Amino acid sequence: MKEFKNFIQGEFVATEKQFENRSPVDYSLIGMVHEAGREQVNAAVQAAKQALQGPWGQLTQAQRITLLNKVAERINERFEEFLTAECLDTGKPRHLAAHIDIPRGAANFKAFSETLANHPTESFRLDTPDTLGALNLGQRTPKGVIAVIAPWNLPLLLMTWKVGPALACGNTVVVKPSEETPATTTLLGEVMNECGVPAGVFNVVHGFGPDSAGAFLTEHPQVDAITFTGETRTGEIIMKAAACGLRNISLECGGKNPSLIFADADIEKAVEGTMRSAFVNCGQVCLGTERVYVQRPLFEKFLARMKEEVAKLKLGRPEDPQANFGPLVSLEHRDKVAHYYQLAQKEGAKVEIGGGIPDMGDPELNRGAWIEPTIWTGLPETARVIKEEIFGPCCHIAPFDTEEEVIALANATNYGLAAAIWTENTSRALRVAQRIEAGLVWVNSWFLRDLRTAFGGAKQSGIGREGGVHGLEFYTELKNICIKL
Numbered sequence: 333m334k335e336f337k338n339f340i341q342g343e344f345v346a347t348e349k350q351f352e353n354r355s356p357v358d359y360s361l362i363g364m365v366h367e368a369g370r371e372q373v374n375a376a377v378q379a380a381k382q383a384l385q386g387p388w389g390q391l392t393q394a395q396r397i398t399l400l401n402k403v404a405e406r407i408n409e410r411f412e413e414f415l416t417a418e419c420l421d422t423g424k425p426r427h428l429a430a431h432i433d434i435p436r437g438a439a440n441f442k443a444f445s446e447t448l449a450n451h452p453t454e455s456f457r458l459d460t461p462d463t464l465g466a467l468n469l470g471q472r473t474p475k476g477v478i479a480v481i482a483p484w485n486l487p488l489l490l491m492t493w494k495v496g497p498a499l500a501c502g503n504t505v506v507v508k509p510s511e512e513t514p515a516t517t518t519l520l521g522e523v524m525n526e527c528g529v530p531a532g533v534f535n536v537v538h539g540f541g542p543d544s545a546g547a548f549l550t551e552h553p554q555v556d557a558i559t560f561t562g563e564t565r566t567g568e569i570i571m572k573a574a575a576c577g578l579r580n581i582s583l584e585c586g587g588k589n590p591s592l593i594f595a596d597a598d599i600e601k602a603v604e605g606t607m608r609s610a611f612v613n614c615g616q617v618c619l620g621t622e623r624v625y626v627q628r629p630l631f632e633k634f635l636a637r638m639k640e641e642v643a644k645l646k647l648g649r650p651e652d653p654q655a656n657f658g659p660l661v662s663l664e665h666r667d668k669v670a671h672y673y674q675l676a677q678k679e680g681a682k683v684e685i686g687g688g689i690p691d692m693g694d695p696e697l698n699r700g701a702w703i704e705p706t707i708w709t710g711l712p713e714t715a716r717v718i719k720e721e722i723f724g725p726c727c728h729i730a731p732f733d734t735e736e737e738v739i740a741l742a743n744a745t746n747y748g749l750a751a752a753i754w755t756e757n758t759s760r761a762l763r764v765a766q767r768i769e770a771g772l773v774w775v776n777s778w779f780l781r782d783l784r785t786a787f788g789g790a791k792q793s794g795i796g797r798e799g800g801v802h803g804l805e806f807y808t809e810l811k812n813i814c815i816k817l
């Protein structure tokens with residue numbers, strides 16, 4: 333039986349209170365997770381605080397970057413272990429995690445280090461009445477102890493996306509991975525020790541949100557800043573916790589992302605991209621498309637091609653080389669998505685394909701969190717299924733006539749994370765992209781990531797930007813030193 337312990341001050345820490353970690357593939361027991369109480373969370377925060385004053389705080393930026401590059405290399409050396417752990421927790425196909433989750437998990441430690449090493453700080457000369465002037469020098473210092481609250485959909489990728497820059501900037505971290513996916517974060521604790529990252533720099537506390545490790549950590553007065561990825565409503569709770577003591581926050585929350593497909597789009601490219609954006613990772617990507625708008629001349633053909641491609645998706649275990657579609661992360665999440673499937677029909681949707689819980693033809697698999705990839709048409713724009721984030725493998729496809737109309741449709745949401753525009757007309761692409769209310773707009777692509785660019789959402793999709801130099805704003809304190817000459 334596997335055990336997932338907390339990682340505090342460089343040591344694995346057991347607790348009396350434990351909870352089960354179960355596979356979404358067949359509900360088999362993966363292991364027991366040791367839940368951190370207030371005592372362990374406090375110990376982790378204290379360890380992180382002290383580490384700022386210890387050897388970690390004395391390292392030069394170059395030395396920190398060398399250490400973090402070593403962490404990236406060690407993740408790659410232990411690639412198979414990370415891959416197996418991630419697939420056990422999430423049920424996602426091995427080839428998907430091997431292509432995205434684990435390589436990005438390692439790359440996140442390298443990408444930011446390089447940006448940081450090459451980023452200048454500002455300097456201004458100020459005229460003074462005595463004509464001698466003054467020099468202003470910007471200096472960035474670490475913010476302190478960063479709480480990282482991570483989700484379950486891309487567990488290693490999204491956790492290291494925060495831990496990498498936080499450590500590169502000289503901070504220390506306490507990570508609370510999702511209760512659904514404790515494995516790869518725990519494994520990273522071993523890697524930190526193997527690479528010689530000083531004790532207390534990287535800490536892990538396991539548990540849930542309310543009345544558990546998540547709340548204890550975000551409410552802890554010695555946490556200096558909180559970075560979070562997950563649901564918008566959770567983001568609001570964390571924002572309230574951060575208000576006490578005026579701690580800084582970075583929130584990357586939900587989305588209800590549109591795809592805009594114009595009649596002049598390359599239909600095969602648009603189908604391939606929309607298939608990925610709606611169905612990859614079983615639709616559990618915050619950037620994923622749940623609303624597809626297709627210009628009327630292309631509508632029927634596009635819908636037919638999407639249905640053909642959805643019919644080809646093969647559900648199966650992570651290790652099945654033919655399978656390209658896994659289960660949802662948990663039975664609880666499956667219930668939520670299945671509820672939306674029922675609601676769609678009540679709201680008047682035509683189920684074009686899918687729409688239910690599949691019979692996997694195997695009693696073991698039927699215990700898992702499987703759901704059918706689904707396409708709907710015919711819903712009014714006021715439907716809850718069109719308005720609310722489902723976070724499952726489903727999308728609604730609707731026709732539109734004009735550019736003005738589709739821009740209004742795309743923006744008629746409380747969210748503003750991402751959008752994809754498909755057209756061969758570059759002027760139109762730029763014109764429309766500029767008017768979309770979202771943090772990220774892809775043209776003729778989706779999830780094409782350059783880690784130097786700003787990442788984050790508008791409206792209720794989040795606060796702040798991470799990635800490249802933008803992460804510096806959150807992970808460092810910018811001090812101005814004014815020197816009178």
Ligand SMILES: NC(=O)C1=CN([C@@H]2O[C@H](COP(=O)(O)OP(=O)(O)OC[C@H]3O[C@@H](n4cnc5c(N)ncnc54)[C@H](O)[C@@H]3O)[C@@H](O)[C@H]2O)C=CC1
Pocket residue numbers: 481482483484485508509510511539540541542545546547550561562563564566567569570584585586587617618665668721722723
């Ligand atoms: N990347 C994204 O944008 C994600 C969005 N979601 C959305 O959120 C929905 C619910 O999934 P959950 O896992 O419940 O998301 P969540 O937002 O509740 O959980 C994300 C993380 O926050 C922690 N958390 C929850 N409540 C907290 C609190 N009061 N204080 C501190 N930490 C807290 C959780 O333990 C987990 O580590 C999904 O159905 C989906 O719609 C979920 C995961 C990722």
Ligand SMILES: O=C(O)/C=C/C=C(\O)C(=O)O
Pocket residue numbers: 485486490493561584616617618619781787
């Ligand atoms: O590429 C990234 O950094 C992030 C991708 C996906 C998410 O943020 C998400 O699904 O939450």
